[in-house]
Amino acid sequence: MERRAFLRLGACAAMAASRTRLFAESNVKSVALRIGKATNVTMSPDFTGLSYESAQLAHPDFFSSGNKALIGMFTRLSHRGVLRLGGNTSEFTRWSAAGTTESGSASAVNPDTGQKEKSASTITPKAIRNLRGFLDATGWHCIYGLNLSHGTPEQAAAEAKFVAETLGDKLIAVQMGNEPDLYFKTWRPKDYNFTAYLDEWNRFAGAIRKAVKNARFAGPDVAENYHWVAQFAAQHSPDTVMLTGHYYAEGPPSDPRMTIEYLLHPTPRLLAEISIATQASRESKMPFRMAEGNCCHWGGKPGVSDTFASSLWAGDYMLQLAQAGYVGMNLHGGGGGVYSPIAGDTINGFTARPVLFGMELANQFASTTFLDTELDTNGANVTAYAAKRDDRWLLAIFNKDSTSVRVGLTGDSSRVIGTPTRTMLLRAPAIDSKQGVTFAEGRAGIESSPDSKIAFEMSPYSGVLLEFGS
């Protein structure tokens, strides 16, 4: 006998009462999702990543095997992620083979919002040895940023040599420079262009190749000029193993247009960047990684980047990039930054910020192969992703709309009928909640019906992960 599985997925307990009322008023948009065949896109096992300022290394106890609390946060997110070190402060770090680290400053470094030299920016061998211990303890790998704008090829080569020898196969690649496409605004002449950058890059790469056996590079780590990615890909040398670029969904925080609503709607800029990045990646056969980004640049916007909206944004954004064929992405953070996925320091401990919960949801798709989907949103702000791994089927849906939606699965959905083996809900008391965000096993009230379709209801502003199969 055929059955209809009818699931009710609530965004939160607080919404339960109003949900009934909303449904009674038929204020529910019907959304139709058709799941098709497997694509050739697999989400890489180490897709999930975090990005920190290089200046964080000036506090060697932060990324160390002794920082159990931070190791716990990283492994909760993923057992195989990528830690990218860079940011504005990587343009000021100094390698000191004999040096001692500076003291007297806080142990956690916020996302950097300026272009000035920071007081603590000396990186010593101890920091790199400790970093190796941290990577071993977490199972994570590393992309390491070198100072291109204020350093010399010789300094970069000495630092890269120690980093490569110490991190071994934990090092994916080194990068030279952070957002060099914006150098023309700061420490280079106004006419600084890709050719000038490539010239510098080649001088640094040449020195590093002499010092480091089997050196591996990634780049160009641009802020926004993705044409540089295409140019870099076309010029790449065999030891360049990855293309990189950044993405901040909105900003600056002072702009009143930068709101939760803005964050939750797709932007043409993102689609344009994805198109250039994936084309460059296909043509050069090099993977592309979004190496640094988050919801709002200049450190994030309070009331947006630190709310539940950032959870829905992060989960949806990650799966969008994975489905497009990116090899990974790193959300930027650190210390008390507004958008930091993990906030805190070695003295006060660490806490999960809303954005981390969305990342946790998306990370469930690691190593799965995406399935074709067709979504008739009926005007609702909803996105959906389906994937499979062996005999497990995953479905993630984000209702970024202020109304409830009823999702009906149609077409080739026979694989995901019946009771999900796991139902995980991404929810919070409200879209602008800073506390009370959870990504946890939820209750799904299942009703049966005589056709083989699944339908379920989602509350406004909620996410769900359904798993089917063994």
Ligand code: BDP
């Ligand atoms: C990027 C920088 C990073 C900043 C971030 C921001 O690379 O260091 O923290 O912007 O402004 O451009 O939030």
